[in-house]
Amino acid sequence: MKNTPRIALSAMALAITVSASAQEAETAPEANAAEPTCSLHVFPTIEGQAQNIGLFGPGLINQAINSDKNISNAEYMREALSPRFQVESFKTIDLAEAVGLPDGTEVIYEVPIADRDITTKVKTRLTDSNADCYAELIVTQNLYQKKMIYGRSLNNRFIFKDFRGGLEKTKMIKGRGGNGISHFPPKTVEDRPAADADLQRAFLANFDEYAKRFR
Numbered sequence: 001m002k003n004t005p006r007i008a009l010s011a012m013a014l015a016i017t018v019s020a021s022a023q024e025a026e027t028a029p030e031a032n033a034a035e036p037t038c039s040l041h042v043f044p045t046i047e048g049q050a051q052n053i054g055l056f057g058p059g060l061i062n063q064a065i066n067s068d069k070n071i072s073n074a075e076y077m078r079e080a081l082s083p084r085f086q087v088e089s090f091k092t093i094d095l096a097e098a099v100g101l102p103d104g105t106e107v108i109y110e111v112p113i114a115d116r117d118i119t120t121k122v123k124t125r126l127t128d129s130n131a132d133c134y135a136e137l138i139v140t141q142n143l144y145q146k147k148m149i150y151g152r153s154l155n156n157r158f159i160f161k162d163f164r165g166g167l168e169k170t171k172m173i174k175g176r177g178g179n180g181i182s183h184f185p186p187k188t189v190e191d192r193p194a195a196d197a198d199l200q201r202a203f204l205a206n207f208d209e210y211a212k213r214f215r
Helices: 006-027 060-065 067-080 083-090 189-214
Strands: 039-043 049-053 106-109 134-147 151-162 173-180
Touching (some): 049 067, 173 189
Parallel strands (some): 039 134, 049 134
Antiparallel strands (some): 134 151, 151 173
16 A cells, blocks of 8 residues: 555545545435425404594493594594505514514415404414415404593504414414504694504504514
């Protein structure tokens, strides 16, 4: 062996190293295997409700007195806090992280479902996806309230359904948030940008209240 040229020895050493590396690659588990991709499907709501509560409380007298105002405020609420507005608001935060889903989760915005019996009661998936890592977030209420003592507020309700592990049916994690607002409803057209910003702030604050349970 001592008469073997140095080039031949180097070639033999390289071949042994490559062979050993190949055997290790075949037997060792994939340490850096990528985590499965998750998807979060978000369903905004088309609802918009308004409730003005005066000195007589929330009974029939109050309803009769504030009927027209409730209708007009509800119509504006449906327009101002539309599905598009909800989506744009959610896009300003890390929505997947807020509900405890891993980095890299794909957020998919779905068409609103008008039937409350579906959005608030169905424990199975609302899409055709059979992905192993899958979850749903549903907005189920946009409610404006004005109370004689406590002032104006926006209230929202949310539902989260976690199907990770390939579950076909899961529990519904329901909750709400409520925060005060000061610029809604706007008195003039010029006041609308401030009212919209006020609604977005309150909407996200309400969601943050709800999402604290996932931290």
